[in-house]
Amino acid sequence: MAFQDLLDQVGSLGRFQILQMIFILISNIIVAPHSLLENFTAAIPSxxxxxxxxxxxxxxxxxxxxxxxxxxxxxxxxxxxxxxxxxxxxxxxxxxxxxxxxxxxxxxxxxxxxxxxxxxxxDQSTSFTIVTEWNLVCESQSMDSVAKFSFLSGTLVGNILCGHLTDRFGRRLIFICALLQMAISETCAAFAPTFLIYCSLRFLAGISSSGFTTNCGLLMIEWTKPEFQALSTTLLVCSAGIGQMTLGGLAFTVRNWHHLQLMMSLPLFFFLVPTRWMSESARWLIVTNKLQRSLKELRKVAHINGMKSSGDILTIEVVRTTMKEELEASQTKSSLWDLFRTPILRKRMFLLSFVRFLTWISVLGLLVNLQHLRTNVFLLQCLFGIVSIPANLLGMVLLNRMGRRISQLLILSFFGVSILATEFVPQATYFDYLPWIIYGVSPILGGLIVLLLPETKNKPLPDSVQDIEKERRISRQAKQKDTFIKVTQF
Structure with a gap:
């Protein structure tokens, strides 16, 4: 939490944060829709x-x-x-x-x-897709789901690998590597000679998608103070919505899956050029005891934000003194199991993971199966992107006004009820309702579980496990003091 003091000296939302944020958001517009490509490249025509x-x-x-x-x-x-x-x-x-x-x-x-x-x-009037190229129909129709499963399996592996690699090698390096890997794998997927090779390349793209998305959030949040973190996250999700609209529009005009795949992949190579000027997270550099590099990044940010005098005051000693506890904690070799060693952190990790699991069941289940809603998939994809922008801005207002817990409860519950409501829309043919009930109930349950988590509105991010332990001790002391006051009143 002491890093916030350093960030205040160099500017927590100045020209630097805005420029880096704009680049990340534009990159996300192109990268985010790759998880939904099979809505069009694997569409099943008549x-x-x-x-x-x-x-x-x-x-x-x-x-x-x-x-x-x-x-x-x-x-x-x-x-x-x-x-x-x-x-x-x-x-x-x-x-x-x-x-x-x-x-x-x-x-x-x-x-x-x-x-x-x-x-x-x-049907020659519809798109030329991987289904028509490799005849993924009738007995082979399940292979259509394998293509989607390949990418999502890659995101699972990517989340496991990239989380560890990000903490070890830094946010910026993994961001660049993930962007490069996605550009190569997705471009090669457009020329895949067999379905097996196509699925393998999409699996690699899924891995890079996780690394990219994770570090997008970190490179934005770790350079801003708590009051603006909700805004940063909201803008990141809004950029994904713009990406959905872009994908829907391109898919409507480009009906050949090879061409669509290339149009969504080749621009990724151009985004590699501006990464040269990206800044590494100073928070990560300090925690990993790279003080000289962190000082260089902090001074650079102070200069860009017009706070050169503040940057000149910063020295290694200032950084070391301000982050003393965090640096001492970093001397202890940590492992994955440290996340579960502390009771309070173990509880939070389990609850947050479960909420995220329930939420993404519905989000991905809905977004990657738009064709099964039996409507214009191009229009529906664009509408999802359009609606997500005001919805996320409203979500940001709720986050700042009502806090994280209550706002998530309301938003996830509304999301679940909306999916369940689709069951009452008349269908011309037989409707497989069970998956949609699961998609609807899951976020409602996730919203209720959020209430078991602590509120984080306008609170600084903890820098270490020790910060969470300290938070637990302070909370326990406050409860004991409150109990003592109530007892003494009688």
Whole structure:
């Protein structure tokens, strides 16, 4: 918490913070939508089996032109349970007698039907996707989910790896490496020759996405004071919303998945150039005992923020004296298990992880399955981005007015109720309601769990486990003092 004193001397929201924040936000506009690419690159268009009399130009069964395309489709493709042309089966031989049944039930048996042994015909008016390229339909339709699973699995691995690497090598370095890895892997994915290679590249992209997102937040929050941290986080989420709108607009105009993948990936290389002028987190440099580098960064920030005189006053001794307790604590070798060694930190880690788990079940479940809402996926993607901006600004107001706990309870509960409400929207066909109930109940439960966490509104970030221990002791002493006062009153 002592770092806040140093930050106040060099400026906690000046020109430096604004410039670095703008660069990070613009980068996030392009990076964030990569988690949603499969909404468009893996969209499942309308399809049916390939049949000779409809799709083979050399077949002369209909040279007279008497029969319409609908008639030929009726004698070639059986109907499914919804009385629509089946997507995965065809008749072994054309059933000409079906043209004279006038809607009555036919005597077609299963022996007259076979799977799509010659492939599929896709709706040419829709996008060219990985589904049409590798025929991920019918028996292979589950492979469509594998593509999404690959990226999300990468984010899980990335969160585990990048958290450790960020604490060891710094925020700036991992930010740059993650951006470079995403640029390379996503660009290569556009030229993937097989589905397996495509999924492998998307897995690598998921890993880099976690590293990028984590360090975006750290490089913004660790350079600002508590009063502006909610604003920084809100702007980061709003930039992701702008990214969703960008993705929806590009996907509407660019229907070839190769081209869309490239348009979302190639700009990432250009964002590597400005990273040369990014500043490392001085908070991390001090905690890792890199005092000379931290002093250099602090003076640089003071100069950019127009507080050169304050920066000149800063010395190694000032930094060492101000951060004395944190530096002493950093001498003790720490490990992952230290997060769970302290009771109060163990409780917070468990509750926050559980809340995040419940929230992201709903968020990702909703965002990566937009096509299953059976509406215009391009418009829906843009609407999600548009709505997220005022919603997050409202969330920031609630955070500053009502605190973190109550505002999260209200926001997550509203999110869950909104998803549950989709169950009452009439559907033309059968609706698989169970996943959406899970998506709706999870954030409501997460909102209630938040109430078990301490309020952090306008409070400085702890720099070490010792800070949390000190907070626990102060809280315990305050309770004992309060109890003593109440007892003495009687």
């Amino acid at each position: 399809h049916r089996c390939w049949v000779p009399i409809l799709d083979n130009d050399t077949v002369s069964d209909n040279e007279s032109g008497i029969l319409s395309k609908e008639d030929l489709l009726r004698v070639s493709i059986p109907l499914d349970s919804n009385l629509r042309p089946d997507k995965c089966r065809r008749f072994v031989q054309p059933q000409w007698h079906l043209l004279h049944l006038n809607g009555t039930v036919s005597n077609v048996t299963e022996t007259d039907i076979e799977p799509c042994v010659d492939g599929w015909v896709y």
